[in-house]
Amino acid sequence: MNVVALTPWDLAVAALLILALAGLSLRMRLGVEKQLLVSAARSTIQLLLIGLVLKVLFANASLPWVALMAATMLAVAGREVMVRQKRRLRGAWGFGVGTLSMFVSSFVVTLLALLLVIDATPWYAPQYAIPLLGMVLGNTMNGIALGMDRLAQEVTTRRAAIETRLALGQDWRQAIADSRRDAIRVGLIPIINAMSAAGIVSLPGMMTGQILAGTPPVEAVNYQILVMFLIAGGTGFGTAVAVGLAARRLFDDRQRLRLDRLHG
Amino acid sequence: MFRLEQLVARHVGPLSLNVAAGECICVLGASGSGKSLLLRAISDLDPHDGEIFFDGRACSAMPAPEWRAAVMLVMAESQWWFDTIGDHFIDGVDAAWLERLGLTAAAMSWSVARCSTGERQRLALLRALMRRPAVLLLDEPTGNLDDESSRRVEALLAEYRRTRQAAVLWVSHDEQQAARVATRRFVLDDGKLTEIRG
Numbered sequence: 001m002n003v004v005a006l007t008p009w010d011l012a013v014a015a016l017l018i019l020a021l022a023g024l025s026l027r028m029r030l031g032v033e034k035q036l037l038v039s040a041a042r043s044t045i046q047l048l049l050i051g052l053v054l055k056v057l058f059a060n061a062s063l064p065w066v067a068l069m070a071a072t073m074l075a076v077a078g079r080e081v082m083v084r085q086k087r088r089l090r091g092a093w094g095f096g097v098g099t100l101s102m103f104v105s106s107f108v109v110t111l112l113a114l115l116l117v118i119d120a121t122p123w124y125a126p127q128y129a130i131p132l133l134g135m136v137l138g139n140t141m142n143g144i145a146l147g148m149d150r151l152a153q154e155v156t157t158r159r160a161a162i163e164t165r166l167a168l169g170q171d172w173r174q175a176i177a178d179s180r181r182d183a184i185r186v187g188l189i190p191i192i193n194a195m196s197a198a199g200i201v202s203l204p205g206m207m208t209g210q211i212l213a214g215t216p217p218v219e220a221v222n223y224q225i226l227v228m229f230l231i232a233g234g235t236g237f238g239t240a241v242a243v244g245l246a247a248r249r250l251f252d253d254r255q256r257l258r259l260d261r262l263h264g
Numbered sequence: 265m266f267r268l269e270q271l272v273a274r275h276v277g278p279l280s281l282n283v284a285a286g287e288c289i290c291v292l293g294a295s296g297s298g299k300s301l302l303l304r305a306i307s308d309l310d311p312h313d314g315e316i317f318f319d320g321r322a323c324s325a326m327p328a329p330e331w332r333a334a335v336m337l338v339m340a341e342s343q344w345w346f347d348t349i350g351d352h353f354i355d356g357v358d359a360a361w362l363e364r365l366g367l368t369a370a371a372m373s374w375s376v377a378r379c380s381t382g383e384r385q386r387l388a389l390l391r392a393l394m395r396r397p398a399v400l401l402l403d404e405p406t407g408n409l410d411d412e413s414s415r416r417v418e419a420l421l422a423e424y425r426r427t428r429q430a431a432v433l434w435v436s437h438d439e440q441q442a443a444r445v446a447t448r449r450f451v452l453d454d455g456k457l458t459e460i461r462g
Contacts, residue, residue, distance in 0.1 A: 164343035164388075167307055169333025169395060178345060254308055255328040 084145040087152040105238030143235035147187030154179035172251040187239030270314035273305030285429040290446035307337035336397035342388030
């Protein structure tokens with residue numbers, strides 16, 4: 001089936017929407033016109049660049065290049081998790097906890113899918129590996145950022161209760177158990193919502209894209225189901241690991257709650 | 265039985281103090297003098313220098329939860345994390361003690377939100393006593409109570425101290441109360457403890 005290729009003119013027509021919206025913002029004095037234009041320009045440039053990168057990568061499908069691409073994506077996601085938190089851990093922990101958890105969960109989940117489910121040749125074929133990793137990583141990143149942000153907020157507001165539990169002789173795990181549970185739950189809510197609404201309220205982007213590109217709907221649906229499950233697994237385990245590590249870091253070797261390990 | 269040796273924490277110390285089994289030491293002092301910080305350091309909730317011994321064992325040589333279960337801090341503001349009072353009493357409750365504090369057995373089914381500050385303070389003390397600590401660190405344990413309830417708390421603590429040979433470190437701002445309950449009284453000023461004689 002032939003895909004209708006988009007010309008720059010087609011994109012320019014869509015860009016009129018952004019300009020119109022900026023005009024509205026100016027007229028209603030919403031004050032977001034500059035942000036709107038900058039972010040639209042950013043996404044255009046970033047996506048064009050990634051298009052070129054993927055083109056080169058697909059032409060040179062070797063494991064080191066795929067791995068380099070994956071490592072870059074992980075580092076950017078790690079930074080994103082860090083800056084999204086209002087009170088993040090001080091020092092290397094701020095970047096390390098989120099990045100390590102994403103590495104553990106997203107990479108394992110994506111590898112699992114590549115080796116056991118998709119079984120492409122070679123297994124690291126970038127057409128499969130990079131988009132899958134990107135989707136899992138992007139969602140895991142959200143879950144981890146939400147979970148860690150909630151954990152920091154919880155321990156800050158419940159500090160006195162946690163310390164009372166410690167004073168009664170409970171160990172750190174018991175003292176922070178409620179806050180930790182809450183934080184993991186918050187990280188999981190978006191993917192649970194996405195799964196319940198999928199197909200009824202929303203047609204997920206990946207599936208829509210495949211259908212637009214000419215894939216038979218049933219095949220696109222199968223891929224979407226696979227991706228949903230991978231995302232759920234990556235997000236859930238990633239958030240559990242990240243919140244667990246962060247919770248541990250909030251106590252010292254004498255099991256004292258150390259809020260000074262969080263940024264103001 | 266319980267000993268501070270050159271204890272230094274934020275705003276307090278260096279302090280040395282020997283407390284015998286069954287003793288009740290009252291610590292008086294202006295607000296902001298570091299009384300609460302002293303208790304927090306002793307329960308090892310705040311970092312500190314120097315050493316604290318209980319029954320010949322050093323704080324740093326004991327696992328922290330075990331130390332805090334033996335040397336138990338009851339904070340001035342009571343904290344609750346479950347919906348009902350009873351959920352916080354994992355080992356159950358001594359009905360006789362409840363009654364001595366002027367509370368009924370029904371208190372265990374009360375929702376935390378409905379309790380008055382005074383009820384919560386007495387229940388928080390009872391929650392600590394149910395763990396049977398050997399040393400009690402009390403931060404203004406009658407701070408939110410009327411005279412009658414204060415006397416009840418004082419009486420129960422005196423009995424607990426006598427029957428279990430427990431040591432008590434009692435922070436108070438009330439000199440008359442200190443005179444009633446203490447075996448020895450100290451003033452914390454400028455980070456140093458000075459004994460009040462006579």
